[in-house]
Amino acid sequence: MAKTLIQNGTFVTVTEEAPVVRGCMIIEDDKIVYLGEQERDPAEQFDEIVDGSRKLYMPGLVNTHCHAAMSLLRGYGDDLALQVWLEQKMWPNEAKFTGEDVRWGTLLSILEMIKGGTTSFVDMYDHMDEVAKAVEESGMRGCLTRGAIGHCPPDVQEHKRREAVQFAKDWHGKAGGRITTMMSPHAPYTCPPEFIVKFVEAAHDLNLPMHTHMSETLYEVLENEKQYGLRPVDHLAKLGLFSRPSIVAHAVHLTDAEIATLKEHNVHVSHNPGSNLKLASGVARVPDMLKAGILVSLGTDSSASNNNLDMFEEMRLAALIHKGVSGDPVAVPAKEALKLGTVNGAKSIWLDNVGTLSVGSKADFIALDTDQAHFLPKSDYVSHIVYSASAKDVTDVYVDGKQLVRGGECLTIDEEKIKFEAQRRFELLTNG
Template identity: 40%
Template sequence: MDILLKNAQIITLDENDNLIREGSIGIRNNIIDYIGCNKQSHEEVYSKVIDCKGGAVMPGFVNAHNHLAMTMFRNYADDMKLMDWLFTKIFPLEDKLTEDAVYWGSLLAMVEMIKSGTTTFADMYFFMESTARAVSESGMRAVLSRGLQGESGEEDLDYRIRESTELLEKYHNSNNGRIKVMLAPHSVYTCSEAYLRKVAGKSREQGVPVQIHLSETREEVKTCIEKFGRSPVRYLEDLGLLNDKTVAAHCVAVDDSDIEILASRKVNVVHNPGSNMKLASGIAPVAKMLSKGINVCLGTDGASSNNNLDMLEEMRLAAYLQKILADDPTVLPAEMVMKMATLRGAAALGFENAGSIEVGKTADLIVLNTEKAHYYPKYNIISAIVYSGNSSDVEAVIIDGNLVMEGGHLITLDEERIFYKAQKCALKLTGQ
């Protein structure tokens, strides 16, 4: 569908940070083909025209670290320490997951993400074919990874990596390039050294990037030093797992030498402030990492440790936390945090043609209704969205040139049916 968005305030996040007070965006064959004044937009050549009067258009959010079907465990086990929560509550339930539960759990996450303006996400979980099917139906853009954990025997390890390879062969660059596949060893504390070496080898051999949880807590770092005499960052560096395509979630407990390694290897770091705060993991030194040139982006982590997938909330938490950490309100300003939630996330996940509004780029964008009290008086639109915006302001969502939400209503997904099915699956899983 060819779409024209007119009468919109446009936040481009392009090289020059161009802001257009009132203009139009033309989309043809999934690509942005026009940005400019309303008068010259040639409205007649587009089959669909959306009047955004009173609204703002910006790039869609990129949630760069998530476990979609953990929506199944949302509010199931809260107020616990990370290791306790993982090993006594989450891992035993994950052993009971089924294709069906992951499918409906993923769709539930997608309903929430689209409605709050997310167009792209990275997922690492299980039964990823179910999630791939859900991506195909929803129209979202995604990085999918089969979660890899292994302390067990060789045969078991091979079986999981084989599933990862199958996912890669079947889905990488599928759905018009909307799906990419990465390898996802869970962490240094759930994968043996031999396993991580095997994954590093596969990554090189297949040219597939790796996403991993890294230095999420001080406890993880302490155990790694006791076991291997090195920090998790140094350990992964020595195993050959760090490069400019690596996506490392958290990096909360990193010291200056870890940051040097991450910067020199150009590793992409995903900050998850909501999850880090809820699990009392600490505050990642985001401003410091940014000052060293590291590409830091934003994620929510799974819905069970956040407990929502709202990137607007995540932006605000990220900005607040860094200001507190530095004891300086000038740190991590609104523009930077918005780029972390969009442009920088798209780059980290290898979707370089998305993340900003520019002619020739893929059309992944959202329309926010700014005719609401919390946007008045109108000064700086970026500040207004970051510090005053609500996810319920999102009115329309376009992904890969397709309209997936309009007027606040989902087009590709049946919300009511998904709620019903997800509830049923969740109760079955938890035996309630």
């Protein structure tokens, strides 16, 4: 049993009972077994004793919507009209992606995420075995899913469905339970209804949740109405998607009735503020969703539409834009934004005992260096995390009690090799 003591620390727990604890935390194997102010018995034995002074400890961040491999196209064709960007820059290059591209693109993203304090993420992409292997090596948690576009000939559809099922079966519960899987028809506007139904059936067979893009743009909502006579929420409900535990990404354009339907079916929403702003999709009705009791979390989407994977920034955007757009200075307060980025994210992807610092929780946590100007004065650490911190303030990262980052250095994957290979794959793709 590995036993670690962190002493003299400040712990932002993301619990109602004790939001900030000053004292020490003990980790035994993969769990937090003590968190409090009590002095430790000097005779007690530990494998490691860490001085936590000048550090702030908090739960690891949970990114509930990403396409990690797309970091390979970060900054490639920004500031173009949406269709030009997609049709001339993204799709032709993504179509060329091999397993190797996905491997190095995903590792580039994982490197950025773990060094920046993200301990769990959702990934929806292709060549998912490569993504799963990268997650396994890195020590992160991944809730992974083969995202399938259904507008293709029947044999290709069937091939994609089988691939998605096989991946979900092969990897669910693997990497010591750090990997879970979902079933993902890409979106209502990219999949025929019968294709979506087949994925729902497979999810029932495998007892897995569903993930999909939904109502990201107004155009797609209007097209859905035109084609199927229903807006996306009712359309997906009718196809049975919400009969499975579900998490939908974006949900920017919703009516009151749709918010009620999502709540009724207990659908989780991954809010992607950075991506929604950059792609000019609009501003999701997050305060209304929260008021309705919907479980909302945060996602970065891919680096091609963000353009980084800094979850502190997504928390800050969530806390800022809904105030500015609604005119209500208490919309999405820092405390709420911090929940969106941590415990709500964990609950959204059905991770038990993840997302808070509390006794019995999984030891998925991070440390920030608070000995810096932008963390002073020591007034309100929740406020500082949300309104002032960034990924670059993270010094140490643990998942399942295992340290992945120490003093800003990644311990599990080879940073230099990943940076080199990612750049090389980009050059091969875009010069080829």
